[in-house]
Amino acid sequence: MPEDPQPSASFARLASFLKDWRKNLKPHRTVDVENLRDILLRIRSGLKANHRALVSAPETLVPAQLDQVLSALSPALLQARQRGDAIDVWSVAGLGRNEVRTARVLTWLLDPGGSHGAGDAYLIEIWNRIGGTRKAGFLLRDVQGAVRESYPLGNGDHRVDIEITGANFLLFLEVKIDALETKRDQVALYAQLAATKAASLRKQHWAVLYLSETSPSDPTNCIQLRWADVSRAIKSVARILARKPSPRD
Numbered sequence: 001m002p003e004d005p006q007p008s009a010s011f012a013r014l015a016s017f018l019k020d021w022r023k024n025l026k027p028h029r030t031v032d033v034e035n036l037r038d039i040l041l042r043i044r045s046g047l048k049a050n051h052r053a054l055v056s057a058p059e060t061l062v063p064a065q066l067d068q069v070l071s072a073l074s075p076a077l078l079q080a081r082q083r084g085d086a087i088d089v090w091s092v093a094g095l096g097r098n099e100v101r102t103a104r105v106l107t108w109l110l111d112p113g114g115s116h117g118a119g120d121a122y123l124i125e126i127w128n129r130i131g132g133t134r135k136a137g138f139l140l141r142d143v144q145g146a147v148r149e150s151y152p153l154g155n156g157d158h159r160v161d162i163e164i165t166g167a168n169f170l171l172f173l174e175v176k177i178d179a180l181e182t183k184r185d186q187v188a189l190y191a192q193l194a195a196t197k198a199a200s201l202r203k204q205h206w207a208v209l210y211l212s213e214t215s216p217s218d219p220t221n222c223i224q225l226r227w228a229d230v231s232r233a234i235k236s237v238a239r240i241l242a243r244k245p246s247p248r249d
Contacts, residue, residue: 079244080117081115081117082117082118082119082241082244097177097178098177099161099175099176099177099178099179102175102177103148103149103161103162103175104148106162106173106175106211106230107146107147107148107162109122109123109234110122110123110126110146110162110164110173111145111146111147112143112144112145112146113145117241118237118241120140120143121237121240121241122233122234122237123140123143123146123164124140124143125233125236125237126225126229126230126233127140129225129229129232129233130209130223130224130225130229132207132223135207135223136205136207136223137205138168138169138204138205138207140166140169141166141167141168141169142166142167142168143164143165143166144165144166144167145164145165146162146163146164146165147162147163148161148162148163149161150162150163152172152193152194152196152197153193153196153197158189158190158193160172160173160174160190160193161173161174161175162175165201165203166203168203168204168205169198169203169204169205169206169207170194170197170198170201170203170205170206170207171194171206171207171208171209172190172193172194172206172207172208172209173208173209173211174186174187174190174208174209174210174211174212174222175211175212176210176211176212176213176214177212180214181216181217184217185217185218186217187208187210187216187217187218187219187221187222188217188218188221190208190221190222191208191218191221191222194206194207194208207222207223208221208222208223209222209223209224209225210222210223210224210225211224211225211226211227211230212224212226213226213227
């Protein structure tokens with residue numbers, strides 16, 4: 001885009017126009033119309049040369065500058081998220097002994113992308129407390145996400161309360177508060193479904209977790225955990241997060 005003429009040149013040109021104007025003016029004499037017309041045309045030409053748009057054109061977004069801004073903000077945003085500043089308590093409240101609502105909150109806690117900002121800390125803490133690595137034979141690495149009320153085969157049959165996936169593993173979590181297993185072989189069926197879906201997703205490892213105060217019908221096909229395990233894990237992670245320094249410190 002060409003640059004606007006310098007203000008000094010514009011004023012010099014206007015001064016020249018006014019000087020010419022004075023030369024053609026005499027007391028009590030009518031102005032020469034043709035000469036005035038010539039002067040006005042010259043003035044208009046100068047004004048056009050110095051015309052500036054009232055609305056400036058939008059600046060072009062430079063990716064490198066945007067990356068620089070986001071990089072500068074990233075540490076503060078991460079610390080705010082880890083403190084739990086993004087938590088929406090109303091969306092996860094009102095539990096009682098309702099299994100559906102409780103499973104919703106538990107899914108939120110176990111999801112590394114949850115607004116709690118703790119990443120996979122809650123899941124890893126629970127896994128370690130129940131000896132998951134020793135019992136299942138694998139570590140939980142690169143946790144990808146958790147979803148509730150999953151239908152593993154996508155056909156509307158055999159709903160799983162919570163499904164958790166990682167880079168090389170698949171977990172099914174069955175949540176029980178007051179209810180018992182709907183079928184005598186429910187745990188064994190979940191184990192079969194987990195093995196089938198893990199193979200279809202090309203996950204090397206899988207496990208079924210059974211959260212209940214009562215023992216499962218088939219303990220060989222699952223890892224049992226109790227609500228006390230979940231409670232202690234939540235408190236442990238909360239204490240760790242509370243000790244993290246604030247960005248303002």
